[in-house]
Amino acid sequence: MSAVSESISRRVTLGYIASHYGFELEPRFADGVTVTSVADTPDSVRPGALYVLRDDEEPSWLSVAVSRGAYAVLVPPSMAASARSAGVPALLATPDKATLGALAADIAGTPANTMAVFVVCGVEDDEIQADVVRVADFLHMLGNPVGIVSASGSSSLERELDMSYPLGILDIQHLLAVCSEDGAAAMVISADSQTLRPGALEGVNVDVLGTIEQLDRGGSQRAFKETRQRYGFSIDEQKRLVTCTEESGWLAGQASASRDLQSQRRLSLAIAMAMDAGVRRSNIRNALRVSKEMR
Template sequence: MSAVTEAVSQRMTLGDLVTDHGFDLVPSYAGDVTITALADDVASVTPGAMYVPCQQVSLADINEACENGAYSALLPLAMKPQLVKHGKSLVDMPLMFADITRAQLARIASTMAGNPSDALAVFALTGPDAALLEHEVSEVARFLHMLGNPVGVINANDSQLLERFLDLSYPVDVLSMQRAIAVCAEDGAAALIVTMNDDTLQEDALQSVAVDVIACDGIPEPDRAQEFMEITAEKYGCAISKQTRFVLRTEESDTLALQSGVEPALVRPLSFAIAIGLAVGVRKNSIRSALRVTREFH
């Protein structure tokens, strides 16, 4: 169950969706109706929402969404013949019809939330070893915090925002991702760490998320690691641009981690965190200061 209801900063009309996405609106004169939220199941519908089940559902579900306050429903094209007779909807609210893709849904959700990922530095961490990745996500979050960045984390085992729990259902879908990012941005996070694996994310969950860094550990060969990151990014809808940084541990980050004096088990995840910091332009003096705090913390 998912919805984009919190931190919505931009209202959207049904006419906007017709213009921008070519959706079929019934009745056509309902273009001025404004929606204030998206919900992909009946239980998440709030007054002003558009119900977007993305699959065929029963007329009873659609009517229940209407009773819960939905202003519209976006339904598969195959449902139009059973819901529209002689040009009129059988439901007491405007209906839209389209075979919507997750990429389209993500763009709509991101637009409604004010493109929240643009306000954060987003780090997508991945790798073939789930246990190692889990450890490294925690260390990267701690290290970024030591560098003075309020951090949010989306991870199947422990999602947090500024040290408070984020209540999410896993794997996270497109709508839940946009809602979580919007909440992080509104609450003052400067950075967001996302674990990019099947436990945490549904396919395409990162559509319309501006990811600044994709980092990988656990594959020693740089070419294979690069290929792994690109394939993983494509799976979860993470667009790669000229600004996207791909990060691996380096000899420099390993050396700095070893010099920090932390216990041996922490050297590798700390090196990974340092490599990410260096990749985004953090100065070595700042990193060394953070390492001193990290050593005292551990």
């Protein structure tokens, strides 16, 4: 599935899309046509969709998308004749990943802006995914409804979400919108090759980027830059890559009943990322104390 669903999107006109993103609209008098979702595979098209034809796809897929209810199509200018043959209005453009991400977020209602977004990166996919689970558990311990995006299992609060990995731009906006609609206050995303395609986080504003890897200042800066370039998210220029600190390590050691050092490091990373998001140390200590007493 690669779509931003109608049930979680806002309605936008083709005229707005054309003027806002610099696309050409044919015919021009179709500027009042409203689309309620966006999809880039024919099988994910729903009535009212804007269908985005990928560069490597056959023009014949346009007719399939229209038969499934697409109200309009977005195609490269070279395919204008094929779009006219499909019988629906066409936006002519070859948007880059950043533009497609912005468009998908726009139609989805910019769901990332309603939540705190945490992204975990690193070297090994399995370790990153395990770190994501620990960060999500800790944020939940602090009282936050949490959504998870990970190849090991995506979820919205307690509800598991069935997805095909790796995820693309539209998949991510769909997941964010579902979790926002469910009331999630935080999202934790696994930035690994099993979970995300390159550029998948275009249109997503990230609040905290963290890793369990032990890096020096230069390595931290490189990892920050490379992760941002690979997945395309935006983040405050003043932010840094969050790693385990002496304080977060001490708190994790005091709170954890496990002698497994890796488990303590994962908890330490979760604490450090929560602190970077502005969670007060007193709240963290209280949550850790309650969790320890419950065990």
